[in-house]
Amino acid sequence: MTAPSHPEMEFNDCFSLTYPGNPYPGDLIEVFRPGYQHWALYLGDGYVINIAPTDGVPASFASAKSMFSTKAVVKMQLLKDVVGNDTYRINNKYDEMYSPLPVDEVMKRSEFIIGQEVAYDLLVNNCEHFVTLLRYGEGISEQANRAISTIGFVTAAVGAFSLLGLFSKRQRQKYY
Template identity: 65%
Template sequence: MAGSKRFCATHPDDPEPGDLIEIFRPGYQHWALYVGDGYVVNVTPVDEGPPAPFSSGKSVFSRKAWVRMQLLKDVVGDDTYRVNNKYDSTYAPLPVKEIIRRAKYLIDQEVPYDLLSSNCEHFVTLLRYGKAVSSQAKKAISAIGFVTVAAGAFSLLGLLLSRSRERRY
């Protein structure tokens, strides 16, 4: 895996067609699939015009996304990125021609978007591996579960304390 970098058209570890591109946005990572000649396929909000740094964030609220083919440099903007085929040791990548065919078939189509079950990482891993996976979603689900358990524990503790106070009077 290459280190994070700002966009550079000529870099020793330039992406290969079919590679997953992890783009580091403030507070989250956006994912795209490299299709060659400087272009990526990724999901953006349905109502979006030109690419924006918070494009995946807007999709969270619309529940829909648009599949676009854009220049990698435009999608990365001032952020950093890296090639990150992190699931290659777990899932066998599909043949590159199949990955690219599937990606290009979806260009200009509207697709469902959900932060926990159908986000930009799910989208690109489905194209590369034939399986939609997202470590970001797993982390979010774990965090939600922890917060829910903690809130339940505090509520129960508050209920027990209020009952013990009522008995004293």
């Protein structure tokens, strides 16, 4: 059994930030913070489950603070409190690659972990990994993959420039 589809969210609407739609239990919620996205999973009745740094910080700063955190706490909060003044959308973007778990299983997994402290790592165990693990049984984060790719590219570029710098220095020494 898969999660109910959103008939009001046709392909063109799924990228709209102005029409968040009506989430169903088990839906992934993407919250747009300045410079990054925070992720939550809709539980129903206006509540979501998400992770936040263990020290209490306002929702709008929670994910930014988590860049430096190694632990997070699983919270059940009102969607409106998590979103604050930011925008959000329903974004079950991995549904074509992974089958969503049955909603009742997602809810049981969620109830079990609320209030627990969990390991956190921006690149391998972040808020998107957390909610996709609940929905699909597998932690996925496109945002982290992009960051890892960027870090890899920058590291390779710095290495290449360093190598070129050393190479040209050696070449100059040969000729003098």
